[in-house]
């Protein structure tokens with residue numbers, strides 16, 4: 090099957106839908122998403138969106154907080170562009186029906202929360218279900234738009250890239266790569282379709298699933314990063330993975346965060362024997378910065394060999410806890426943990442990927458007609474450590490930038506003649522059984538996630554990184570050997586992408602011989618501005634084979 094649209098958007102979170110709504114004013118849009126359209130990280134965002142609306146706030150203060158958090162690697166022009174664009178983007182959300190909590194004192198239009206690293210209250214939110222409110226409103230607006238068509242349960246397998254040589258004026262011939270669309274697997278029929286478009290936008294979100302513990306939903310397997318890398322796009326700063334210190338540790342509690350507010354209300358981190366440990370690590374104890382707390386927990390777990398630590402708030406009045414934390418109380422209680430009497434088992438969890446596909450200020454990648462927006466992109470905003478609640482903002486701002494830029498080019502791209510695009514390379518539709526040895530896939534998923542957690546996690550060493558590189562090479566070899574025997578399916582494709590992204594994170598971490606922001610290497614514990622105040626970049630060299 091072949092489809093043709095003006096715009097092909099891969100992903101239905103805030104990045105994809107914000108872009109789709111703007112692009113649909115000028116052309117047809119396909120939104121391709123590998124699961125149900127609301128199954129996105131966006132849908133699970135809790136805190137809200139950072140933006141300057143308070144009477145005591147300013148663009149300069151928000152920019153400075155962002156730059157402080159980024160530990161020397163934020164691009165100041167990008168920071169300024171994103172911060173200044175914030176209020177307008179929030180207004181657009183209000184216009185499509187997002188109901189943010191109003192400010193009771195009427196000093197600003199909305200109630201503004203405060204989060205770690207922000208010097209002012211500036212987080213607009215819809216209770217603690219902000220992501221759900223955003224996703225619902227964006228989906229409703231997109232569904233009402235006749236120019237937008239959703240393709241749910243369609244898995245983007247690879248980008249379609251035309252490699253051509255061009256001559257500009259008297260200059261010598263140059264290589265130009267143009268993105269023409271993507272090959273997409275429909276999970277219900279096992280059929281691979283060709284989606285062609287003048288503009289292709291990767292909005293595939295993060296890669297938290299590369300780690301054993303993550304706050305991310307199952308869709309976060311780094312597919313966009315892997316597709317972009319295979320296509321020859323440049324990626325940057327993949328070593329900067331943000332870990333949230335406290336995710337609920339329970340076999341049936343997938344991806345559930347225990348908010349920082351529990352520590353704010355007096356919760357203390359203790360080990361299995363009941364000993365509080367944060368005072369060994371920081372004068373602010375349990376209220377130290379996120380990365381400090383995450384590192385301390387990691388150190389305790391590695392030293393003791395325990396699977397988790399505990400967050401103890403049992404000294405507070407039970408009625409207060411039930412009223413202050415209804416969501417957390419209910420979730421824990423449903424799993425047999427009564428937080429008014431039992432310490433809550435917690436582990437740090439991979440939460441946000443600061444690096445990604447390198448883009449310019451218009452969200453363009455180095456491949457013509459290919460854009461990247463949202464968590465899969467690296468714009469230069471976050472530097473070495475994302476400031477809380479800046480990511481939803483970034484996605485909206487870059488959706489706006491990409492729409493503006495691509496619309497200005499659309500007619501010219503429509504007028505271009507398009508080469509014949511081959512159908513999915515037959516060799517890869519290998520006719521193998523859907524039920525090959527699926528245990529091989531499950532086993533390798535597990536090994537990769539444990540390997541990354543143990544060797545490429547919160548605290549790194551040269552030795553562990555080097556071992557991880559060796560192991561991952563072996564796993565990737567094994568995956569390549571499985572492939573001919575198993576019919577293409579989502580699990581296999583995700584495994585392949587996860588393994589590639591793991592390797593790229595390891596390569597980024599090996600490159601950076603210092604500790605900065607979220608990247609902490611015990612063998613290089615200091616920051617080295619002279620050599621490393623710069624982004625690390627990774628790009629595939631050989632373009633002969635799509636599959637790595």
Ligand SMILES: Cc1cc2nc3c(=O)[nH]c(=O)nc-3n(C[C@H](O)[C@H](O)[C@H](O)COP(=O)(O)OP(=O)(O)OC[C@H]3O[C@@H](n4cnc5c(N)ncnc54)[C@H](O)[C@@H]3O)c2cc1C
Nearest residue numbers: 100101102103104123130131136137245294463464478481
């Ligand atoms: C629990 C949690 C709480 C958070 N809280 C906040 C917060 O308060 N404030 C804040 O700013 N940020 C927060 N974040 C981060 C923020 O939610 C994400 O960075 C942001 O939502 C990412 O949006 P996105 O559109 O880039 O990707 P997503 O919303 O993750 O969407 C990705 C989309 O791509 C699709 N996709 C992926 N691969 C493929 C493929 N191969 N083929 C087809 N489709 C594919 C997915 O199915 C999905 O539709 C939080 C994140 C989590 C997990």
